Amino acid sequence: xxEGWTYAKAGVNIDQKSSAIAxxxxxxxxxxxxxxxxxxxxxxxxSLIDFGDDYLTLATDGVGTKLLIAEELGIWxxxxxxxxxxxxNDTICVGAEPISFVDYIxxxxxxxxxxxxxxxxxxxxxxxxxxxxxxxxxxxLPEMVNGLDLSGTCLGFVPKDKVVxxxxxxxxxxxxxxxxxxxxxxxxxxxxxxxxxxxxxMSDSCPGLTKKTVGEELLTPTRxxxxxxxxxxxxxxxxxxxxxxxxxxxxxxRMKEGLQYVIDDPLKPAPVFSKIQELxxxxxxxxxxxxxxxxxxxxxxxxxxAEEIARSYDGAAVVGRVEKGKGVLYKPGNIxxxxx
Numbered sequence: 591x592x593e594g595w596t597y598a599k600a601g602v603n604i605d606q607k608s609s610a611i612a613x614x615x616x617x618x619x620x621x622x623x624x625x626x627x628x629x630x631x632x633x634x635x636x637s638l639i640d641f642g643d644d645y646l647t648l649a650t651d652g653v654g655t656k657l658l659i660a661e662e663l664g665i666w667x668x669x670x671x672x673x674x675x676x677x678x679n680d681t682i683c684v685g686a687e688p689i690s691f692v693d694y695i696x697x698x699x700x701x702x703x704x705x706x707x708x709x710x711x712x713x714x715x716x717x718x719x720x721x722x723x724x725x726x727x728x729x730x731l732p733e734m735v736n737g738l739d740l741s742g743t744c745l746g747f748v749p750k751d752k753v754v755x756x757x758x759x760x761x762x763x764x765x766x767x768x769x770x771x772x773x774x775x776x777x778x779x780x781x782x783x784x785x786x787x788x789x790x791x792m793s794d795s796c797p798g799l800t801k802k803t804v805g806e807e808l809l810t811p812t813r814x815x816x817x818x819x820x821x822x823x824x825x826x827x828x829x830x831x832x833x834x835x836x837x838x839x840x841x842x843x844r845m846k847e848g849l850q851y852v853i854d855d856p857l858k859p860a861p862v863f864s865k866i867q868e869l870x871x872x873x874x875x876x877x878x879x880x881x882x883x884x885x886x887x888x889x890x891x892x893x894x895x896a897e898e899i900a901r902s903y904d905g906a907a908v909v910g911r912v913e914k915g916k917g918v919l920y921k922p923g924n925i926x927x928x929x930x
Contacts, residue, residue: 594871595787597880600780604837604879608930631755633844633930635683635833636746644747647686651676652741655778656809661737662792663805666704669740670711671718672775675812676835677744678719679887682819683831685754686746688719693726693742696735700728708740711811718814752823756830756845756890763829763912764896765842765851768818769905770886772810772862776836777881781808781862784870798861807862815887818903822889826899830890838879842888842918843930850915856922857884857907874923885909 597604621627629638629645636649653672660669670693678688693712695705705728716723721744773781782792785804790796792805801807815833822828830845842851859867863884867877877883889899890912900906910921917928 594873594876595780595784596872596876597777597780600783602779634755635680635831635844636686636744638684638753641747644749645684645686645753647681647684647746647748648743649677649680649746650741650743651680652739653775655782656775657738657740659778659782659792659805659808663803663809665806665809666707667710668809668811670708670713671715671811671814672711673740673742674712674715674719674721674744675814676775677742678715678721678746678814678816679812679833679835681744681746682816683754683833684748685752685823685828685831686748687820688721688744688746688816690724690745691716691719691721691742692724693740695726695728696731696739697728698730698732698735698737700730704738708738712742715814719816721816754823754828754831756832758829759846759849759890759912760829760892761849761912761914762893763890764893764908765853765910765912766889766891766896766899766906767834767857767885767909768813768815768887768889768903769857769907770834770860770882770884771813772860773808773866774812774835774882774886778808780870780880781866784866784872788869796865798865800861813886819887819889822899822903826891826895828889828891828895830888832888832890834882834885834888836880837930838877838881838883839885839918839920840879840927840930843927845890848916850913851890851910851918852913852921853885853910853919854921855907855909856920857909859883874920875925878920878923878925879927
């Protein structure tokens with residue numbers, strides 16, 4: 591049996607990425623004082639900015655190599671949804687409501703058809719998030735960009751007494767997941783390399799997938815969780831919120847330290863994940879720290895609230911519990927993740 595694929599083998603080393611982030615952040619030494627200063631907390635999905643009775647939030651992200659699939663297939667009308675989703679799904683992790691968005695497109699040469707289709711996706715994502723796109727930038731950079739890159743930044747707000755940081759998590763809490771729509775917008779470098787190494791082009795069909803072609807399957811837009819999560823926050827006590835993006839289950843390590851977050855009843859992965867794992871001979875340890883494996887967004891809540899959330903929302907299910915210990919334990923494989 592050939593050696594299995596890993597994210598690092600595909601070209602993305604998440605540990606090196608973490609080191610690069612740390613080397614940058616250590617140089618960001620200036621601290622504002624007074625109104626508008628940042629709340630000094632580690633591991634939040636969106637930055638909190640003190641603004642009187644409320645916190646403002648900022649989150650920024652892009653679509654990544656999913657854009658290469660859009661380019662290969664000539665399908666551009668969904669990647670704007672991904673751009674919005676990657677930002678608003680982080681914003682709601684602190685209990686904040688997204689309110690405004692700005693996009694950034696870097697392109698090698700202007701193409702009205704492509705930018706129009708990107709705009710259709712951005713508009714749809716804004717509608718799904720109840721959020722207005724208030725501005726943006728298109729930079730024409732022929733000497734720097736080959737194709738198109740798309741990213742954006744989201745502004746949100748949360749009353750100070752409603753903020754969720756994950757520090758309230760307790761032993762006995764229950765982990766509920768909201769199902770993903772597919773691979774979302776993380777781990778596409780690995781997915782592309784796995785299919786290509788198995789002899790599939792993005793325009794090919796592949797047995798076991800739900801869409802007509804491999805590329806269409808991978809382009810399935812990221813699910814936007816804003817309306818469900820804000821509704822849950824209005825009805826139930828919630829102690830932690832986790833967007834399962836790059837890093838997979840390791841994202842749960844952003845919650846309160848000194849506890850173990852046990853995934854003992856995971857969702858059955860959608861066919862796209864099973865196919866990637868099969869074709870790439872990928873271990874459970876690697877794939878659950880790279881892809882969302884159908885568990886797109888996690889909610890940590892007291893047991894009674896968690897059970898009711900699981901019964902009341904589309905694609906919701908109890909997948910685990912909070913216990914004494916440390917790290918995130920994927921119990922079916924006895925795999926412990928200890929470092930974010």
